Amino acid sequence: MEIMIETKNLTKHYKNKTVVSELDMKVTKGSIYGFLGSNGAGKSTTMKMLLGLIRPAQGQIQIFGKPLQGKMRLEILKNTGSLIESPSYYGHLSGRENLEIICTLKNAPKREIDEVLKLVRMENQQHKKAGQYSLGMKQRLGLAAALLGHPRLLLLDEPTNGLDPSGIQEMRELICALPKRTGMTVLVSSHLLSEIDQMATHVGIIDQGHLIFQDSLAVLHEHSQSKLHLRTTDTAAALAELQRNHIPAEEKEGTIILRDTSDRTVTCAIRHLVYAGIGILRAEEIQMSLEDIFLKLTGKKVSL
Amino acid sequence: MLIRCIRCEKLKLKHSILWLACLGIPVIPAIMGTFNYMGNLETLTPGWANLWTQETLFYANFFYAPLIGLCCAYLWRLEHRNHNWNTLMSAPVPAWAIILSKLAVILRTLILIQIWVGVLFLVSGKCIGVENRFPVETLGWLLRGTLAGAVIGALQLFLSMVIRSFALPIILALLGSIGSIYAAAKGIGLFFPYSLMMLGMNSNHAENMLEGQLAVFLASSVGMLLLFYLLSVLYLKKTDVKA
Structure with missing residues (x-):
């Protein structure tokens, strides 16, 4: 099985406080890896380290079998889509213009904008200013942006946060369909076991910076x-x-x-x-x- | 890659009313300078050269740095708000291109402002009927001012990137402008970024302030420009993203 993400001994401190501690994570190709943990357990910090947004105090990260450093990092980012923390957007620009920026940065063909807009069902709101979007729409815009450029890996940090029940359902269906449709590997974090249960094929549980469980969902079920x-x-x-x-x-x-x-x-x-x-x-x-x-x-x- | 980044920066500026400030603010020193010139005709030798000294006195010493500071602050505010740092830094583009693209946008703005200042100078002079030959050397001064302006732009970009506040870097630009007079009077103007503008623009002086010092001016400007640019790139590379 091809390994898409592998971390060894990954550690991060913030002012003497260890937020992520000696994390050994393994995400295999084509899986939906549910990253489970309570708020403040170190999920976002880990995901930011996986993108190179923050630098680890210790440990190594390999994505697609390449170290996340220097030129390799850009190569990795080219094939990675992400939605970290709250959705990011330029409020004074329309949804479509926001996607145009990401599309240009990723050097993806412009026609993909229509594809992802359709996928997240936002064709009708694409010309509205992103600042006026509801949280759910911003979240979907973020997902659309992450999907631009046909990434091989998708990192989604609490993608259902702040969505209403129908929005949550819709987001889940979208995420579940991705590996089957595109062969994408998805790492999705959540603080809800039920949510991970409905989406993931593999689970990693993080508690106070420590990865206390990592295996397939079936194995977790034996525990639960x-x-x-x-x-x-x-x-x-x-x-x-x-x-x-x-x-x-x-x-x-x-x-x-x-x-x-x-x-x-x-x-x-x-x-x-x-x-x-x-x-x-x-x-x-x-x-x-x-x-x-x-x-x-x-x-x-x-x-x- | 750089071209793509610049295209993005231009896209981000869509629907902004920054151009209004760039158009409006230089009009103030032009008007102030013109009135000053007309009010002091007894002590000043009438002519284009002295109109230039009066107009650029206000522009270079007080208005330019806060104006370009405003542009820089706006560019970075777009990233500071709504978690855009995350998107920007997880895009497959290197740090040097991110900074250089913002600098390119600022440089373009600066060139347009400088041309506008030149136009205002010409128009105000014609309006109040200044006679004698139009001093061609002012074109050279505008060009020198553009280089000096780029240094201040690079510094302001760095400040606005590091400081999340919108207003603080602009206030620093204003303080720097005021300090520039002091630095120039002390003779260290060539090494104080905010003083470069008044030296470059030859403001408040009819004769060339950089006589024999042009090489130092150029070296100092290019050096500081590089310094602020590299500092920004280094900061972007070494610091954790806080969105």
Whole structure:
């Protein structure tokens, strides 16, 4: 598998405070790498280092197998699109004029402007001044700018921040479609596990500058075992019935919790309860929250 | 690459009303100078040469540096606002081209301002009926002033890049202009960037202020121009981007 981004021992301090610490990141070609972490965990700092916007205190960065330095950096940037922090735009220029600037800087053909405008569905607002755009539109303009020049790698820092629910959905669909359509590799950061869950193929979790988890989404799911919450007409009887059948269960505030959510256990449990004449009011699968996963991975509580 | 960067800089200036300031501000010293000339006709020898001294006195000493400072501040404000630093610095263009393209835009503005100052001089002289031969050497002074102006432009570009405030670099330009009179009086004018303009433009002097010193003037100007340019490039290369 071709490695698109590889960092070794990547470290950054700000005034004695270590923001990113010995980060070894690996992003493979064609993946959507979800970069997960709470606010201030070091996501933006890492992404800025990947673009050469800020210089690491220690460590190496290789993108497309080349070191991010000097002439190579420009070569890498030519093939990289990015949307970092809040969207950037020249407020007195129209959306289209903003794209023209990026297009010129990237030396991409002008016709691509129409392509990306269509892709982010902004053809109708392209002549409006960018300063008058809503946050969602600015965000989409930023994505359009990042997509100019057919980059092989896309770095998106919290691209759904500040968007309304339909905007979030739209952004997600756009991002998910990119690798399939263009073979692009995407690194997308978020502080929401659910969001990463819906977009990513691979996940890296950063906590206080440390990369505490990095693997495929499937492996993360093994960590984030879910629970089944059952509400029944008779909690006490239900619990007794499950225990009698050796199905591990516990009770909390009138809800029965099954830790094992394998298909076999769930069918078994429900069948026994129904046969015992206990009515099932709700059966709800509860995902482990990001906090829970952090707790499990780091052994300490984090505030999000 | 540089051409692309310059094209972008020109694009960014679209819809701006900067040209209005560049057109309007030089009119003030021209009017002030003309009135000064007319008011002091008893002590001044009438003629183009003295009209030039009066007009450029105000232009070179007080108005030029803040005006070009305003242009530089505007150019960088575009990047300081709305996180544009991120976009600018993640574009596949080298730092030297970014600075040089901004300098090129400033230089173009400066040349247009200098031509405009020349036109204002001619028009004001014709209006008040100045006679005798038009001094051709003023064209040379305008040219020298353009080089001096480029030095101040490069310095102001550096200041406005480093200082996020819009107004502060312009205030510094104003203070520098006032300080330039002092520096010139002390005889160190050739090495104080803001003094170069009055020396180059030969302001307030009918005879050539740089007689025998032209080489020093040229060397000092080109040297400082390079210094401020390289300083800007170095800063851009070595500093973390704060958007």
